[in-house]
Amino acid sequence: MNITGLMTSAGINTAICFVLFSLFSVLRKQPCNAGIYFGQRIAQVRSKHHEPFCFERLVPSASWIMKAWRASEEDIIASGGLDAVVFLRIIVFSIQIFSIAAIICIFLVLPLNYFGQEMQHKNIPSESLEVFTVGNVKEGSRWLWAHCLALYVITCSACGLLYIENKNIANMRLAYVSASPPKPSQFTVLVRAIPWSSEKCYSDLVSRFFRKYYGSSYLSHQMIYRSGTVQKLMSDAEKMYKMLKSTHMRDYHRSSILTCGLCGGTASSFQILAGEPESAEDRGDFTAPDLREKECAAVLVFFRTRFAANITSKSLLTPNPMQWVTDLAPEPNDVFWSNLCIPYRLLWIRRVATLSTTIVFMLFSLGPVGVVCGLANADKLQNLLPFLRGILERKFMSQLVTGYLPSVILILFLYIVPPIMMLFSAVEGSISHSGRKKSACIKVLYFLIWNVFFANILVGSFIDRLDTIQNVVPREMPTVLAKVVPEKAFFFTTYVLTSGWASLACELVQPFVLLCNLVDRLLCRNKGVLSCDVMSFPYHTEIPRLLVFGLIGFTFCIFAPLILPFLLVYFSVANLVYRNQILDVYVTKYQSGGLYWPIVHNVTIFSLVLTHTIALGFFGMKKSTVASGFVVPLTICTLLFHIYCRERFFLLYKDNAAQVLIDMDREDEQSGRLEEIHQQLCSAYCQFKSRNAADLDQFDHRDAQMIQKPEDIKHVV
Known part of the structure; x- marks a missing residue:
């Protein structure tokens, strides 16, 4: 695929996001959708239904963007708790590190990749994407030092920013424990x-x-x-x-x-x-x-x-x-009561069975991934299925099948993963809802890393090198990854566009809940707001998504730098979208107190070490032994930094300090x-209730007192 095709793909996704964002700014003004876009509390207030119709409701506006941008960290804590702050810090950290990576790689690495071979270049819109990857650099090139230097700058910057975030979030957790009222x-x-x-x-x-x-x-x-x-x-x-x-x-x-x-x-x-x-x-x-x-x-x-x-x-x-x-x-509202009665001697059996089932599910998921990789390789697909040769010879159909279709199939398949992992985590025996969601978050993360990244790369390598893959030994795996990763740059770029940008637009509009509300009003003749349970933030789906995009960003930053601008756009828009969702849409039922951050730290270190491993294989493949030698101490220092942070900060997430408790x-x-x-x-x-009627009466009465006039709701919207 050439640059024109990539820009066309980006333009289509940008247009889709713009339309959905505009649609959201109109839908959120409609009184019948208050229960979707303003949570359960505002959904219970009916005074706005008596407002006369005004044309302003049908005009798109960006007021929600300004409100989300101006929200302080105190507002986020008040709305979503410490977990919401940790989630947004993941996005801020990603924006910071990939901004540094984009500056270094776009202005230093990308030109070296483009002029890495002595060849006659076309005009840039007609250039193939391969000439912008590190695969275009010739063997023994002295410019490989620039790639090694960029890797050092990105790694040191990531570790420095990670240390700052570790320190800040650890202080937030201490304040969360010490400054909170008695629980x-x-x-x-x-x-x-x-x-x-x-x-x-x-x-x-x-x-x-x-x-x-x-x-x-x-x-x-x-x-x-x-x-x-x-x-x-x-x-x-x-x-x-x-x-x-x-x-x-x-x-x-x-x-x-x-x-x-x-x-x-x-x-x-x-x-x-x-x-x-x-x-x-x-x-x-x-x-x-x-x-x-x-x-x-x-x-x-x-x-x-x-x-x-x-x-x-x-x-x-x-x-x-x-x-x-x-x-x-x-906490009382966080207790998973049904799991407390599980005999303790059976818990280890449940955990082993859940782990085994998760691994089997991950292995069986290689089938859809194989289909995706087959679609992404049009030449191999034509050899296996000759009847598709005439269809794929058309330029538009070829770009559709090899560009959009693989990412769409993978995204649709991944939608069934979080509910299955939540079921596995419930069977596992977690004693709290937040613990079950955290366990599901880890399972979904492992699944995405395996299927979105490794399975696509390895299965694609198997399809492309069917005759040589059998001779690969474990010590040659870095070389295999170094060969395949630049070739997969186009697939992962389109994955960022379709799964990243489109997912933000869907998260904002909430199409499934919107459809349920429409069916409830038209078919069930319910003139009130949607009478469903309030939604809590889906950390088990969104945190793995952010971390997988971070893994893709670290892995491709020096090998295919063109992916970095698209990632930066994703994280920048995600910062606004998720701020709005935390402030207005999701209601905090329970929280873990920032226990998701160690997961973020571990995955970031894993992403850096994986990038070093691929770089080690790449420099060896390009006959640059000196650059390969400089990668080894960088990996050792990264692992030492991880050990230090684990000893310095991670204990605060496992135990509460005795000094704080005594005070x-x-x-x-x-x-x-x-x-x-x-x-x-x-x-x-x-045990036998989640909230009694008196609490609900007080809850409703408090909200009714807080928002009684139409102009009050206008101010919120």
């Missing part, structure tokens, strides 16, 4: 694998054990029960409550003032039962035997201080490591809040 999870420990006794129930065993060994710090405990009919009834009751709230929301202000003469509550409210009590005795003799039969070998144990809970969660309670296993409990406990004790915190602990965790 139930700070005082609560999840204990599993309680030994069974035929004489006493689990509750009595827990009480006896912790009173004996932790008498001074033990406060109380709450048993965990097997989910069954009770859980189903509670879920159905809560769904019915939400439906009734959605139906009667139009008369919310009037009905919230009226009270029931018999019970004194609001006319539109009813009670959702609270969770199970702390012990069976609180229920009376009638239900005590039933509760004891439903008890699991797991319990939430409450301690008087944060320090005591933290020490207990990290300690080995008995000489048998398979009994009385402890973990620091998640927080003393502050609460001196202010007299400790007793109040202890009283709230016993009712903080409720």
